[in-house]
Amino acid sequence: xxxxxxxxxxxxxxxxxxxxxxxxxxxxxxxxxxxxxxxxxxxxxxxxxxxxxxxxxxxxxxxxxxxxxxxxxxxxxxxxxxxxxxxxxxxxxxxxxxxxxxxxxxxxxxxxxxxxxxxxxxxxxxxxxxxxxxxxxxxxxxxxxxxxxxxxxxxxxxxxxxxxxxxxxxxxxxxxxxxxxxxxxxxxxxxxxxxxxxxxxxxxxxxxxxxxxxxxxxxxxxxxxxxxxxxxxxxxxxxxxxxxxxxxxxxxxxxxxxxxxxxxxxxxxxxxxxxxxxxxxxxxxxxxxxxxxxxxxxxxxxxxxxxxxxxxxxxxxxxxxxxxxxxxxxxxxxxxxxxxxxxxxxxxxxxxxxxxxxxxxxxxxxxxxxxxxxxxxxxxxxxxxxxxxxxxxxxxxxxxxxxxxxxxxxxxxxxxxxxxxxxxxxxxxxxxxxxxxxxxxxxxxxxxxxxxxxxxxxxxxxxxxxxxxxxxxxxxxxxxxxxxxxxxxxxxxxxxxxxxxxxxxxxxxxxxxxxxxxxxxxxxxxxxxxxxxxxxxxxxxxxxxxxxxxxxxxxxxxxxxxxxxxxxxxxxxxxxxxxxxxxxxxxxxxxxxxxxxxxxxxxxxxxxxxxxxxxxxxxxxxxxxxxxxxxxxxxxxxxxxxxxxxxxxxxxxxxxxxxxxxxxxxxxxxxxxxxxxxxxxxxxxxxxxxxxxxxxxxxxxxxxxxxxxxxxxxxxxxxxxxxxxxxxxxxxxxxxxxxxxxxxxxxxxxxxxxxxxxxxxxxxxxxxxxxxxxxxxxxxxxxxxxxxxxxxxxxxxxxxxxxxxxxxxxxxxxxxxxxxxxxxxxxxxxxxxxxxxxxxxxxxxxxxxxxxxxxxxxxxxxxxxxx
Numbered sequence: 030x031x032x033x034x035x036x037x038x039x040x041x042x043x044x045x046x047x048x049x050x051x052x053x054x055x056x057x058x059x060x061x062x063x064x065x066x067x068x069x070x071x072x073x074x075x076x077x078x079x080x081x082x083x084x085x086x087x088x089x090x091x092x093x094x095x096x097x098x099x100x101x102x103x104x105x106x107x108x109x110x111x112x113x114x115x116x117x118x119x120x121x122x123x124x125x126x127x128x129x130x131x132x133x134x135x136x137x138x139x140x141x142x143x144x145x146x147x148x149x150x151x152x153x154x155x156x157x158x159x160x161x162x163x164x165x166x167x168x169x170x171x172x173x174x175x176x177x178x179x180x181x182x183x184x185x186x187x188x189x190x191x192x193x194x195x196x197x198x199x200x201x202x203x204x205x206x207x208x209x210x211x212x213x214x215x216x217x218x219x220x221x222x223x224x225x226x227x228x229x230x231x232x233x234x235x236x237x238x239x240x241x242x243x244x245x246x247x248x249x250x251x252x253x254x255x256x257x258x259x260x261x262x263x264x265x266x267x268x269x270x271x272x273x274x275x276x277x278x279x280x281x282x283x284x285x286x287x288x289x290x291x292x293x294x295x296x297x298x299x300x301x302x303x304x305x306x307x308x309x310x311x312x313x314x315x316x317x318x319x320x321x322x323x324x325x326x327x328x329x330x331x332x333x334x335x336x337x338x339x340x341x342x343x344x345x346x347x348x349x350x351x352x353x354x355x356x357x358x359x360x361x362x363x364x365x366x367x368x369x370x371x372x373x374x375x376x377x378x379x380x381x382x383x384x385x386x387x388x389x390x391x392x393x394x395x396x397x398x399x400x401x402x403x404x405x406x407x408x409x410x411x412x413x414x415x416x417x418x419x420x421x422x423x424x425x426x427x428x429x430x431x432x433x434x435x436x437x438x439x440x441x442x443x444x445x446x447x448x449x450x451x452x453x454x455x456x457x458x459x460x461x462x463x464x465x466x467x468x469x470x471x472x473x474x475x476x477x478x479x480x481x482x483x484x485x486x487x488x489x490x491x492x493x494x495x496x497x498x499x500x501x502x503x504x505x506x507x508x509x510x511x512x513x514x515x516x517x518x519x520x521x522x523x524x525x526x527x528x529x530x531x532x533x534x535x536x537x538x539x540x541x542x543x544x545x546x547x548x549x550x551x552x553x554x555x556x557x558x559x560x561x562x563x564x565x566x567x568x569x570x571x572x573x574x575x576x577x578x579x580x581x582x583x584x585x586x587x588x589x590x591x592x593x594x595x596x597x598x599x600x601x602x603x604x605x606x607x608x609x610x611x612x613x614x615x616x617x618x619x620x621x622x623x624x625x626x627x628x629x630x631x632x633x634x635x636x637x638x639x640x641x642x643x644x645x646x647x648x649x650x651x652x653x654x655x656x657x658x659x660x661x662x663x664x665x666x667x668x669x670x671x672x673x674x675x676x677x678x679x680x681x682x683x684x685x686x687x688x689x690x691x692x693x694x695x696x697x698x699x700x701x702x703x704x705x706x707x708x709x710x711x712x713x714x715x716x717x718x719x720x721x722x723x724x725x726x727x728x729x730x731x732x733x734x735x736x737x738x739x740x741x742x743x744x745x746x747x748x749x750x751x752x753x754x755x756x757x758x759x760x761x762x763x764x765x766x767x768x769x770x771x772x773x774x775x776x777x778x779x780x781x782x783x784x785x786x787x788x789x790x791x792x793x794x795x796x797x798x799x800x801x802x803x804x805x806x807x808x809x810x811x812x813x814x815x816x817x818x819x820x821x822x823x824x825x826x827x828x829x830x831x832x833x834x835x836x837x838x839x840x841x842x843x844x845x846x847x848x849x850x851x852x853x854x855x856x857x858x859x860x861x862x863x864x865x866x867x868x869x870x871x872x873x874x875x876x877x878x879x880x881x882x883x884x885x886x887x888x889x890x891x892x893x894x895x896x
Contacts, residue, residue, distance in 0.1 A: 118170025384454025
């Protein structure tokens with residue numbers, strides 16, 4: 030792209046023309062200037078298919094042109110298949126190109142913080158790695174047909190309740206490790222044309238006005254060179270948005286906010302250089318779209334039937350078999366001759382979510398019609414609606430009829446799920462339950478017909494406390510327009526299940542990590558679970574779950590076998606390759622999703638037990654084996670340190686886990702990280718930090734020897750309490766605690782010596798502190814101590830218990846069990862004073878009143894001894 034031309038055009042534009050580029054011309058189109066060669070860019074919703082609006086301006090969510098409806102992200106994520114998502118992205122882009130769309134408003138890669146989020150059907154996973162890599166694959170696929178993508182919704186758009194104003198309190202570590210990570214992966218590796226900023230604010234600032242998120246992170250750190258656009262209506266203060274780096278406001282609003290930009294520049298309150306950078310990005314954005322149009326065919330004829338097959342493939346690769354007792358599935362056509370098909374969703378399936386991504390599909394497969402076609406004359410089908418999605422209308426007769434149908438059949442396929450109105454963009458769910466009538470129907474059908482399979486259609490996970498009743502459960506999620514064909518082929522064994530859960534199904538809503546902090550109070554929500562989202566939380570707290578992250582059954586069985594490796598070590602540059610052998614122990618061909626996690630069992634950092642770091646989906650014929658390998662590096666063991674504001678690692682022994690879900694990891698490889706991570710000493714470093722380097726240890730010995738000499742008999746290095754307090758004292762506090770021995774200059778000298786490579790030869794304590802006199806009482810304020818000849822409550826416990834007269838007094842207040850207790854032994858060992866020991870103990874053990882009485886008696890004893 031000719032950067033010189035872009036600058037030249039921008040210089041020739043008037044201020045009015047430049048600011049006019051900063052918002053859309055219409056709901057779906059940017060401003061163009063033919064005289065400058067700036068052409069409008071056309072965009073449309075499209076995370077799982079194109080929604081190109083024909084009747085712009087209609088109220089509500091207007092219907093788009095016919096397009097292929099692929100499985101939404103809630104289902105396609107369960108494929109764990111990057112190649113498949115690239116294929117889907119490529120196919121959607123082909124339809125976009127045929128409709129004149131330059132930019133797809135997708136994929137959505139927000140984290141599923143809570144299963145209640147009404148828009149979870151648009152998002153991939155609770156895990157940032159899986160979300161980021163699938164999003165990246167979609168972006169790369171769309172590029173194959175010269176169509177841009179928009180990664181959304183940046184950032185932390187994890188709830189619909191008050192989404193336009195809610196302020197989310199999220200710690201920086203959770204932001205980095207969980208909520209920013211999928212965007213970082215997709216943006217760095219996929220390089221989308223645009224990023225869409227979300228409505229919400231984070232830690233007191235709207236994302237659309239955050240220079241940290243939109244410029245420092247996105248552009249300066251991650252190298253993003255596309256445009257940042259607003260979600261529809263996500264602009265609050267347009268001028269602050271310009272400062273932050275928010276390029277394009279959508280939708281068009283007649284230039285209302287453009288005038289504000291113009292006025293602030295004229296008033297000298299906004300530098301035109303900032304606008305210049307934005308305009309150049311917007312010109313570059315237009316040129317990229319124009320170049321794509323010229324380089325890729327636009328006069329295309331879409332083959333709906335061919336794209337329908339791709340949608341069907343995506344659904345087959347993604348649906349999850351959760352339970353299959355006695356191998357009831359696949360349906361045995363040689364034995365089953367009477368099959369009941371029950372449930373409204375068998376005939377009128379729910380195949381996508383509601384809201385801005387809702388597609389007008391070319392065609393919809395119903396499970397019943399596809400099953401009917403596949404079984405032909407082999408099986409007699411007995412269909413029944415079972416229920417309708419109207420909670421008001423009495424439906425007892427429907428349930429009774431359905432039970433009779435099931436009872437008179439040899440097997441029942443019961444289709445249930447969430448009605449369309451139960452979950453949608455714009456509002457969150459309040460519970461995880463299926464409609465009560467469906468739960469009651471499950472119980473009745475399973476009781477009447479033990480050979481029952483329950484198939485669930487839903488955009489977010491549901492409570493499955495009824496899981497013990499049917500013999501098999503299939504999580505169909507939202508199958509897209511070809512979901513009916515996919516489920517028919519899977520149930521009848523024409524295809525094998527190979528999907529795995531991209532999110533945990535909990536035992537109950539109360540077990541979920543965000544339960545007490547979702548959706549917040551009024552306009553504030555606290556992310557109190559921090560980094561412990563999804564399986565990270567359930568595994569760390571050892572909570573029982575209904576079905577774990579990464580879980581999914583198959584019609585065959587896969588066994589895992591480690592392949593012996595030499596000792597695994599990782600340093601700053603080196604990566605290691607770990608391998609395992611997967612065997613398909615059955616006769617049916619199948620695919621297994623092999624998952625790799627890392628962890629550290631003896632970590633000194635509060636962190637998850639295990640974190641997903643890699644995955645591969647492999648095809649293995651029946652009775653055959655496949656060798657699977659992963660490359661693992663230092664970054665796969667890292668965490669974000671909020672203090673140093675950098676990614677760090679722990680040295681020492683770590684573990685690599687390989688298996689079929691987050692809770693089924695039969696292979697464990699130990700790995701050593703040899704690179705020690707050393708933080709430079711600073712004024713707020715603790716004295717214990719000196720022990721982490723050889724130079725630090727040398728200087729610490731000098732300091733400790735000097736302390737001992739200065740303090741004389743006041744304290745000793747054997748005093749455990751003193752040593753603990755000293756080790757946990759920031760270096761800078763020595764100025765106050767040392768009664769003037771240390772100065773700021775002394776601290777600076779110590780820091781310079783520890784962090785540098787200067788020779789330490791001849792360094793003494795006196796040279797470190799410029800000490801000219803020895804002062805006793807060092808750290809006295811921390812440890813107390815009695816300088817009087819006779820004992821009192823300011824005396825050390827260990828001294829008091831050695832005096833027989835004092836013990837006579839103490840026995841008046843404490844029984845023998847007290848003197849034998851761990852509390853007393855701890856106080857003696859720590860070398861602390863009697864009154865300070867009282868502060869450490871429970872009130873019912875040693876009250877303030879009791880301390881006053883003891884103090885009175887000890888003072889009387891002191892007077893007596895002075896006579």
